[in-house]
Amino acid sequence: MQPQPEPTAPPEAEGAVHPVLTPVHDFARKLKQAAFLPRVREYAAWRRAVLDARATVRPEPAMPAWAPFSINLDLTTACNFACDHCVDWDILNRGVSYDDARLRASLATMARHGLRSVILIGGGEPTVYPGFVSMVRTLKAIGLHVAVVSNGSRNERILEVVDALDERDWIRLSLDAGTDATFQAMHKPKKKVDLDEICAWIPKIRERNPAPRVGFSFIVTWQGAERVAGVPIVENLGEIVEAARRARDARFDYISFKPFLVRTPEGAEVIDPEASRERHREVVAGIRGALDEAKTLATDTFAVIESTNMKLLESGEWKAWTRQPRTCHMQVFRQVLSPLGLWNCPAHRGVEDGRLGDLDAFVDEAHLARTARETGRALDRFDASERCREVTCLYHDANWWLERLIEDPGQRGQAEAEAMDGDFFL
Numbered sequence: 064m065q066p067q068p069e070p071t072a073p074p075e076a077e078g079a080v081h082p083v084l085t086p087v088h089d090f091a092r093k094l095k096q097a098a099f100l101p102r103v104r105e106y107a108a109w110r111r112a113v114l115d116a117r118a119t120v121r122p123e124p125a126m127p128a129w130a131p132f133s134i135n136l137d138l139t140t141a142c143n144f145a146c147d148h149c150v151d152w153d154i155l156n157r158g159v160s161y162d163d164a165r166l167r168a169s170l171a172t173m174a175r176h177g178l179r180s181v182i183l184i185g186g187g188e189p190t191v192y193p194g195f196v197s198m199v200r201t202l203k204a205i206g207l208h209v210a211v212v213s214n215g216s217r218n219e220r221i222l223e224v225v226d227a228l229d230e231r232d233w234i235r236l237s238l239d240a241g242t243d244a245t246f247q248a249m250h251k252p253k254k255k256v257d258l259d260e261i262c263a264w265i266p267k268i269r270e271r272n273p274a275p276r277v278g279f280s281f282i283v284t285w286q287g288a289e290r291v292a293g294v295p296i297v298e299n300l301g302e303i304v305e306a307a308r309r310a311r312d313a314r315f316d317y318i319s320f321k322p323f324l325v326r327t328p329e330g331a332e333v334i335d336p337e338a339s340r341e342r343h344r345e346v347v348a349g350i351r352g353a354l355d356e357a358k359t360l361a362t363d364t365f366a367v368i369e370s371t372n373m374k375l376l377e378s379g380e381w382k383a384w385t386r387q388p389r390t391c392h393m394q395v396f397r398q399v400l401s402p403l404g405l406w407n408c409p410a411h412r413g414v415e416d417g418r419l420g421d422l423d424a425f426v427d428e429a430h431l432a433r434t435a436r437e438t439g440r441a442l443d444r445f446d447a448s449e450r451c452r453e454v455t456c457l458y459h460d461a462n463w464w465l466e467r468l469i470e471d472p473g474q475r476g477q478a479e480a481e482a483m484d485g486d487f488f489l
């Protein structure tokens with residue numbers, strides 16, 4: 064393979080801004096925790112060896128048999144809602160599924176090779192998966208931290224398994240509305256379920272087990288935003304405060320606000336203020352005012368959280384976070400496993416050049432070794448500076464920190480100084 068140029072200037076050199084990241088969104092910091100740092104150091108040393116070999120035209124070492132630290136696991140592509148703002152619209156309801164025994168074998172293999180956390184999430188509704196409850200129990204039994212992101216329609220299944228979760232685990236319901244009318248218009252549930260009914264499950268879940276944090280997720284949408292050209296989405300901007308009040312009263316631990324994302328024709332998830340450029344300033348002012356009011360509802364037991372993307376959209380500095388290094392290092396540490404295959408990033412789920420393997424990519428040791436080699440190749444094949452140039456990447460900071468660690472092993476000392484608290488979700 065020919066030597067490839069690696070852009071090395073970190074974005075700070077160009078005056079990029081750094082919003083204050085909440086610890087849960089500070090992925091560079093998470094990688095510095097004791098549980099991750101030895102592998103991160105090994106990765107940087109391996110990457111340096113690859114670049115040295117390339118520069119001196121020697122055979123390059125293959126990536127060792129590492130599993131990612133954290134995966135987004137799409138249990139199914141089936142969904143019982145038809146949300147007009149769904150970023151995974153094009154990959155839903157494909158009629159493909161795992162062989163359950165092989166999926167469990169894959170997770171056990173990954174756990175032996177470094178996997179620490181699993182987020183049961185999108186591409187479909189996880190609680191629709193027939194083995195959802197026993198899958199959560201299996202994941203906990205093999206020592207993994209577990210998160211569930213659900214549309215709230217089958218909270219009885221979450222109640223059934225919440226006893227298995229602990230204080231490191233979390234549940235987040237994607238509800239996006241303060242009123243049932245907006246909830247119905249945005250989510251279009253295929254079977255009757257309303258927002259009051261969904262929220263009424265939260266006290267029951269908390270009474271059965273108060274340990275895991277339970278969140279209310281709100282993707283902020285505005286008039287003029289479209290999922291694809293010509294498909295406008297329902298506006299919920301006016302319900303930010305009402306949703307925060309509802310979440311607090313229903314005993315959620317927090318509500319988190321994120322801006323609406325769209326998929327580009329190439330498949331990447333991006334913030335798209337261009338589409339509503341004329342209203343951009345007005346939209347941002349409306350969001351700020353509503354978030355400030357929502358924050359007055361916070362208590363000792365209820366938090367109001369803005370996502371990194373929301374902070375960047377508001378500050379107008381989101382463009383700086385679309386500048387990625389050529390190599391996306393995070394694809395080694397966090398991947399997406401779905402019935403459609405293994406992907407390098409949630410933002411490229413279902414996009415062909417982000418594909419790292421099939422749904423059996425980790426089913427046994429031989430598959431895992433092969434998948435690791437393919438991931439190593441993807442580090443060079445997938446040009447993040449080009450492919451993610453429109454993505455306001457949440458891993459931007461972490462990728463640049465890893466870039467510097469590879470260039471300058473002296474960064475290790477700094478890494479060692481950082482302590483973290485066992486949050487293994489990436």
Ligand code: SF4
Pocket residue numbers: 387391392393394407408409410411447450451454456457458459462
């Ligand atoms: S640079 Fe960011 S958006 Fe692109 S693949 Fe990596 S993590 Fe995903």
